[in-house]
Amino acid sequence: AQKVTQAQTEISVVEKEDVTLDCVYETRDTTYYLFWYKQPPSGELVFLIRRNSFDEQNEISGRYSWNFQKSTSSFNFTITASQVVDSAVYFCALSVPNRDDKIIFGKGTRLHILP
Amino acid sequence: GAGVSQSPSNKVTEKGKDVELRCDPISGHTALYWYRQSLGQGLEFLIYFQGNSAPDKSGLPSDRFSAERTGGSVSTLTIQRTQQEDSAVYLCASRPPALDIQYFGAGTRLSVL
Numbered sequence: 129a130q131k132v133t134q135a136q137t138e139i140s141v142v143e144k145e146d147v148t149l150d151c152v153y154e155t156r157d158t159t160y161y162l163f164w165y166k167q168p169p170s171g172e173l174v175f176l177i178r179r180n181s182f183d184e185q186n187e188i189s190g191r192y193s194w195n196f197q198k199s200t201s202s203f204n205f206t207i208t209a210s211q212v213v214d215s216a217v218y219f220c221a222l223s224v225p226n227r228d229d230k231i232i233f234g235k236g237t238r239l240h241i242l243p
Numbered sequence: 244g245a246g247v248s249q250s251p252s253n254k255v256t257e258k259g260k261d262v263e264l265r266c267d268p269i270s271g272h273t274a275l276y277w278y279r280q281s282l283g284q285g286l287e288f289l290i291y292f293q294g295n296s297a298p299d300k301s302g303l304p305s306d307r308f309s310a311e312r313t314g315g316s317v318s319t320l321t322i323q324r325t326q327q328e329d330s331a332v333y334l335c336a337s338r339p340p341a342l343d344i345q346y347f348g349a350g351t352r353l354s355v356l
Binding site for chain 2: 163165170171172173178219223230231233234235
């Protein structure tokens with residue numbers, strides 16, 4: 129069975145600080161996808177990134193970066209120089225292609241960026 | 244439209260009534276998913292459609308829940324004889340062919356009094 133754990137329920141940082149959101153996953157499959165989604169107060173889940181299990185290269189997109197380490201089954205997300213608009217709930221998720229296609233979500237981390 | 248559209252955005256109903264929630268996926272997206280987001284339970288998968296057929300209904304919590312999709316487009320999630328524990332945000336997502344990324348709507352917030 130697949131499982132995604134986001135140990136940090138809620139984090140508060142002051143604007144311009146860097147913050148890392150942790151994600152640990154479990155699966156016995158060798159082929160899988162990992163995702164991060166952002167849920168702002170409006171409620172819509174916004175897709176941020178997808179990584180496949182064969183690509184451990186870290187990725188940077190503007191102030192966002194992701195660190196994927198298969199050895200520790202982790203897929204952490206870092207926001208550099210945080211801004212108030214980054215305040216949201218962030219979900220880490222896992223899916224196994226060609227099986228049931230559903231996404232298994234972590235419980236989410238609520239991030240507060242304080243001005 | 245540009246994104247996944249769900250209606251209504253909010254629904255308040257009395258216990259025991261039936262409700263219908265609607266999802267309009269992104270044009271051209273062949274797969275459609277329903278999830279439920281409730282306090283303490285996180286995001287739970289409910290059902291998945293490929294075209295008009297539902298190969299995976301494993302997440303439906305009870306036989307009071309059903310869903311259909313017609314014309315490979317719009318989907319309706321129906322909850323019969325609603326209970327207070329059905330109160331949650333119901334999210335719909337769609338996925339284009341040959342790409343494993345799901346795009347979500349803003350959800351329907353259901354409150355059962």
